[in-house]
Amino acid sequence: MFFQKKIGVLGGGQLGAMLIRHAVDFGLHISVLDADKAAPCANYSSGFQLGDTLSYDDVMKFGEGLDIITIEKEAVNTKALRALQEKGVKVYPAPETVETIQDKLTQKRFLEAHNIPVVPAIEIANREELKQHKNKLPACLKMRRDGYDGKGVMILKTVDDIANAFDSPSILEDLVQIKHEISVIVSRNEAGEVKCYDPILMEFDKVKLLLDYQISPCDIGADITNQAITIATKIAEALQLKGILAVEMFVTAENKVLVNELAPRPHNSGHHTIEGCNTSQYEQLLRVITGMPLGDTSSTAHTIMINIIEPAKDKKGNTEDVLKAIGRIPGVHIHWYGKSEGRPGRKMGHINITAKTHEEAVTLANKTRNTFNSLYEKS
């Protein structure tokens, strides 16, 4: 019976904490490995082990007593996951899936080999080699490994930008004229069942280049919606996925859908599923790892997600005041991550706003955003 299974998660951030929250509903106990003793999961997990998720020894030590292991970030030691799998620990997603995705080059080549539309890119060994490709600029340079939240990604406009480029193995992608950025969370279990959530639309603040609103369901037309869902399903099948996968995509000015990147774990673009869908992405992952059937992914509300970003010190208002003010707005669901300290620019939480119609959700989201701007992030 799965209730007795010992389950471990590599990574103790907010995604892990939300997984734990849903594990409680299933009567499950989750242990966590993270290098930060103040990680959001630290006080919620059934067993917290301090250690590096990229260290073979730390992952082995953590995993050896477990029945099931999963991840909440890609920066994990897959050699250890393979070794644990050989010892009988069930690993979700498969270590090979994580390996393919960890490296942006192998990820892209995998997608190309399966005829999935991607942004064309070439391999770059270092800054020196970049100089030989100046004819490709403007282009988008991405570190092959360990980039997240836009770190590890830079637009090179002219040859002058090369001096400040990463000096590490990277890929150089064609610059896309992006009309929309969308994401589909797809889940697949060991029985081969596949389910997708509705695509979500990410709207960026054009000035700050920060994610502004994440909208679900979104009005991108039936054709783009179908393309996005077909692509996500095809990728889940190609990977023989056991788990959940976020498929971030660009819709180009010519209405083409291109895959930007994959994340084989709970993802920011699935935050809205907690209050906006019949089954949250966290519950879905738990269903996969415990061998339950997949849950219904359909939307139950129009949802807008807003990230709560730590403001600059001199602009920061009183957190309690702002949360109280926002808590008065109907449809607002606060997710505060309980991080021990806020560095400017750090994600401190998010808010899901649910409503019966898209228009109502937008009105409430604007009200929430304005409350934020006046109380939390004063200009």
Ligand code: ADP
């Ligand atoms: P991360 O893994 O850090 O989230 P992404 O690959 O998603 O990095 O890139 C971050 C952002 O950079 C994207 O959301 C998009 O706005 C922009 N971007 C990425 N690739 C391209 C590209 N090829 N052309 C134009 N803009 C891009």
